[in-house]
Amino acid sequence: MIRNLTEHDKEHLQEALIKSGQKVTPQREAVFTVLLAERDHPTVDEVFNRAREVMPGLSLATVYNCLETFVGCGLVRQVNHERESTRYCPNLAPHAHFRDKETGQVHDIELPPEVMKSLRSILPPGFDSEVIEISFLGRAQAKDTHSN
Amino acid sequence: MIRNLTEHDKEHLQEALIKSGQKVTPQREAVFTVLLAERDHPTVDEVFNRAREVMPGLSLATVYNCLETFVGCGLVRQVNHERESTRYCPNLAPHAHFRDKETGQVHDIELPPEVMKSLRSILPPGFDSEVIEISFLGRAQAKDTHSN
DNA sequence: TTGCGGATTAGACTCATTCTAACTGAGTTA
């Protein structure tokens, strides 16, 4: 079920939007609420359908726009696996993704700083990287590990 | 320029195809030759255009088919970055990919076993992974590091 | 109250990839 944003999350959204010169709109709040409600890495379509329950007039284009805006101001991350639909993730801590081969579910995997460091160290001189994407493909027996 | 396959590479192709119950065809040889000639992670379209120089009647669908076959019998790997066109890579050693933000070029980055191990160690119990994809995004000042 | 500009909207468009149905050709089988 889609709850309203907590005060804290609402401030987080407002601050990020305003800081990058964008407006707080009902649509953006609705989309952000959906992202925080169920942290299961939804596709645009899934976000669209969930948000429509709360705001029936919302258009798909707007969902694309909102998500792009959020990515632009660092509120959420995109998650891609091969060429499947892009998924969205509001977890900002450095983490990898584990994709369950059978269920298709995506799980966040915490990424300790020393692993990040050892990864960065394999780059030959002259290579300078800002973003490192790590994704595992396999099978997870574990129960849900969503951080919400 | 597209040279013919060396005896060694030809045998490698034949062995892999036959082992998985597939036939050696002129189209498959042509596509494989293109992949080995310039190890720059070409897209399907690039493979198509290069292969056409040598085999003008070749169709795009066949290039898709050949590449899928090669992936299936472990001859090449797919490389995806976000939702851009899939690229193909005949480097079978475990390696990561570095994508140059400005040129779009993809470089192979050798992946030492101890880094692989430390990566595998961050998976919580119950998570079992066969494939790990690692990709860097950034800027490379270095000259070409293609292994061919 | 009018004008401005960012946000939203519906629908058209793009383009990588997949699908489909017809065709080819090498290697049987009759």
Next chain:
DNA sequence: TAACTCAGTTAGAATGAGTCTAATCCGCAA
């Protein structure tokens, strides 16, 4: 030699995620 078979190939149609466009909306300032 002719018919059969079956994987592989082919052209073109279909799919579908994502992008673009042009019209509209709406809060705010002049």
